[in-house]
Amino acid sequence: QKEVEQNSGPLSVPEGAIASLNCTYSDRGSQSFFWYRQYSGKSPELIMSIYSNGDKEDGRFTAQLNKASQYVSLLIRDSQPSDSATYLCAVEDGNTGKLIFGQGTTLQVKP
Amino acid sequence: SAVISQKPSRDICQRGTSLTIQCQVDSQVTMMFWYRQQPGQSLTLIATANQGSEATYESGFVIDKFPISRPNLTFSTLTVSNMSPEDSSIYLCSVEDYRRGTANYGYTFGSGTRLTVV
Numbered sequence: 001q002k003e004v005e006q007n008s009g010p011l012s013v014p015e016g017a018i019a020s021l022n023c024t025y026s027d028r029g030s031q032s033f034f035w036y037r038q039y040s041g042k043s044p045e046l047i048m049s050i051y052s053n054g055d056k057e058d059g060r061f062t063a064q065l066n067k068a069s070q071y072v073s074l075l076i077r078d079s080q081p082s083d084s085a086t087y088l089c090a091v092e093d094g095n096t097g098k099l100i101f102g103q104g105t106t107l108q109v110k111p
Numbered sequence: 112s113a114v115i116s117q118k119p120s121r122d123i124c125q126r127g128t129s130l131t132i133q134c135q136v137d138s139q140v141t142m143m144f145w146y147r148q149q150p151g152q153s154l155t156l157i158a159t160a161n162q163g164s165e166a167t168y169e170s171g172f173v174i175d176k177f178p179i180s181r182p183n184l185t186f187s188t189l190t191v192s193n194m195s196p197e198d199s200s201i202y203l204c205s206v207e208d209y210r211r212g213t214a215n216y217g218y219t220f221g222s223g224t225r226l227t228v229v
Contacts, residue, residue, distance in 0.1 A: 034217055041225075043203055044154070046217040088153060090218075099144075099218060101153045 002027040004091050006102035014110055019076040021087050021105050026070070029094020033065060033072045036088040038104065044088055048074065079109045113138050113208045117221030124194055124228050131190045132224045134204035139184035144205040144218070145177070154203065160187045194228045201225050 003026045013019045021035075032051050036044035048063040050056045050072065056063045062075040072091075076083055089102040114137040124130050134143065145157040158166040158179055166179040180188045191198055201223045208219040 032216070043201075043220040043223045046208075046219065049217045098156055098159070099154075101155075103153045 002091075002093060002100055004089055004100050004102035006087075006089050006105050008103055008105060010106040010108050012108045012110060013079050015079060015081060017079050017109075019079045019083065019107055019109070021074040021076075021089075021107065022071060023073065023089030023091075023102055024071045025089075025091045025100075027091065027094050027100075028067075028070065030091045031094060032092035033063075034090040034092075034099070035061075035063060035072075035074045036090060037083075038086045038088055040085075047087075076107075079107075081109045081111050083107060084109050113140065113206050113219045115204060115206065115219060115221040117204055117224060119224055120222060121225040122227070124226065126195050126228055128194055129190055129192045130194065130226060131188050132202050132204075133188050134186070134221050136185045136206055140206040141184070142207060143181065143187045145179065145187075145189045146203040146205060146220075148201040148203060148223075150200070157189070157202075191226065194226075196228045199226055199228045 005024045034049045035047045037047050038044045050063040050065045053065050053067055060077045064073045086104040086106050088104045090099045116135045118133045143160045146154045147157055148154050156169050157172045158168045160166045160179045160181040162181045162184050176192055178190045203223045204221040205218050209216045
């Protein structure tokens with residue numbers, strides 16, 4: 001069974017701090033990785049996708065991928081209360097191309 | 112990115128009845144995906160729908176319970192049949208968006224259908 005693991009949280013950070021969200025995965029054949037944000041009662045929204053080892057930055061968000069260690073992380077700089085949501089890590093199955101989602105980490109940014 | 116219109120947004124249904132959920136995409140897509148998100152849980156793939164062929168169901172999901180139609184490249188329906196309270200969930204459709212390998216590659220989701228079975 002291919003798995004994606006996330007700490008469910010909640011992760012609580014003060015406004016303006018860096019939030020660090022982590023995800024590990026079991027499928028060494030996976031090549032594509034995604035971070036989604038889901039506000040309560042809403043559908044998931046794609047924040048970042050990453051395919052290569054290293055960092056990928058987009059505004060206040062940085063995704064980091066380490067395929068050797070099978071982990072992917074998301075850093076949110078200058079966290080805002082509006083960033084409070086559940087963050088879902090998704091990994092594309094290397095054989096089928098289907099997405100496997102982690103349980104999600106709830107982030108709370110306190111003013 | 113693709114825009115998906117999903118209907119209904121929510122419904123309360125009696126046990127034993129069926130509900131059909133519709134997803135309309137503003138562009139042609141090869142595959143559409145149907146997910147279930149149970150309360151407080153993450154997303155679980157129900158099936159993949161390709162135009163012109165039978166949907167492919169994941170382990171634990173069967174066609175008799177979740178029949179899917181895919182009449183063209185922009186539309187799909189998921190029916191939840193003979194419902195029980197355990198079917199109370201959010202149901203989401205999704206499509207692959209942008210070209211693989213671009214900075215914006217990913218999967219876009221519909222707004223979801225919140226189903227409550229009483």
